[in-house]
Amino acid sequence: MKQITAILEGFGSTLLLLLRALSFSGTLVRQRARFFEQCYLIGYTTLPIVAILSFFIGSVLALQAGYSMQNFGTQQFIGSLVGLSMARELGPVMVAILVAGRVGSAIAAELASMKVYQEVDALETMNIPPARMLVLPRLAAALVMVPVLALIGDLVGWFGGALVSKYTSIISIEPEAYFAVLRRYTHFKDVVNGLLKAEVFGFVVVLVCCNIGLNTRGGPREIGASVTRAVVTSLILILVVDYFLTQVLM
Amino acid sequence: MPSASHTRNPFTHVETPAVGVAVEHLTKNFGSLKVLKDVSFTVEPGEIFVLMGPSGSGKSVLLKHVVGLEYPTSGRVMVDGHDAASELTRERVRMALVFQSGALFNSLSVYDNLALYPREHRVADEAGIREKVMHALRILSLEGAARKFPADLSGGMKKRVAIARALVMEPQLMLYDEPTSELDPVMSATISEIIASLREEYHVTTIVVSHDRDLALNIADRVGILMDGKLIFLGPPSELREPKDPVVADFLAPKIDLQHPRFKKLET
Structure with a gap:
């Protein structure tokens, strides 16, 4: 019962934080420096790991598919499998998981530390709402940058699949043939749906991590506990939201 | 008076x-x-x-x-x-509260700590804010600490910076x-x-x-x-x-x- 109450409280406080942050949307233009700083942190600093991970996901996908398909002689369709899987599912989900692990944890740690060391209280006494200064620029940056990361992840994953398809003896498909099949079966709508998913995941992750960080009570130990809670909650929510979004976008 | x-x-x-x-x-x-x-x-x-x-x-x-x-x-x-x-x-x-710990923003310099309130509330342009911040630092004899970060300050200086930040409000x-x-x-x-x-x-x-x-x-x-x-x-x-x-x-x-x-x- 206590856990159900805690979940409901968490849901309510997250919703309230969202509404509060949105009520300050008009201030985003004059907070552009903070917005660009967050774009840099969420986007640019996460890009290398997104590229590495996406490359190997695309590669492994092509390798596994090639291994299975050789029994049926259908290796020429590897491009469609990698293209659709990356665009519709693996690209957005993997990017969201990376954002949760890298960006979400950093947000939760920073805000939890600010809360524990009374910096958030100091903001409130200065009549500077934390939702305006600390949450809104991060949410806006997530909305912009996470789909960009997902798109780059898709492209790098497709490229990884093409390389494996060409240089693995059990597949041996030229990139032209690989990309021709990929283009034929992966439609613009599939890519857009994937980016939309990434946008929702990124928004949810940043919102949840901000809320958990800002509701931290106690000392340094609780900062660590908040980071763990923020990342675990984000990962669960990514998969739950993914299921419902996939249903809606089918 | x-x-x-x-x-x-x-x-x-x-x-x-x-x-x-x-x-x-x-x-x-x-x-x-x-x-x-x-x-x-x-x-x-x-x-x-x-x-x-x-x-x-x-x-x-x-x-x-x-x-x-x-x-x-x-x-x-x-x-x-x-x-x-x-x-x-x-x-x-x-109202301004000087916290026991100072509650200074660790990621901001002393100057930016003091400038945060007037910037957020747009009470003056950047030149006016600079004048105000430097005046507050002068009152508390902290002119030399403007570019320092809270981690570089002693306990007494942190308290004085916190008071200066409150004064700017x-x-x-x-x-x-x-x-x-x-x-x-x-x-x-x-x-x-x-x-x-x-x-x-x-x-x-x-x-x-x-x-x-x-x-x-x-x-x-x-x-x-x-x-x-x-x-x-x-x-x-x-x-x-x-x-x-x-x-x-x-x-x-x-x-x-x-x-x-x-x-x-x-x-x-």
């Missing part, structure tokens, strides 16, 4: 009516723990009111009620006639939470002098939460003593020099009794 009933803005020198605070039957519970029990007192406009009491007596919680960071279980706190629990009060009355009500804790005796005296000087020069209403006896006796107009959530003393500091209440006397001048140590009488 500003007139007795007015607070002078340290930057514009404009005088505005000083604000008073009324704590009315304030009770605060955290679950089953009763932290404040029907506390009532007033702070007159322009007064330095020092709230004393042992650790855990509810002083800081009471201060948080004044600034609207905590909400009463029952009773209320009125600041210049407005309920402190209302967010609008922070817009109507400029042009407050009508200054609140200090344990301003002399963790400081050496000389620095404690310096901070006490700063608090008194700011009141003398700008006539800003001041509430200080402290268990520093010297601070209370030297700069307070009136003192309240909170013990176990109840106000057990309210009066001028002169009455504390020879207190009649043995509990108050023991709090202000505790004797070290090695034969009957206090900690052995404390409940676990």
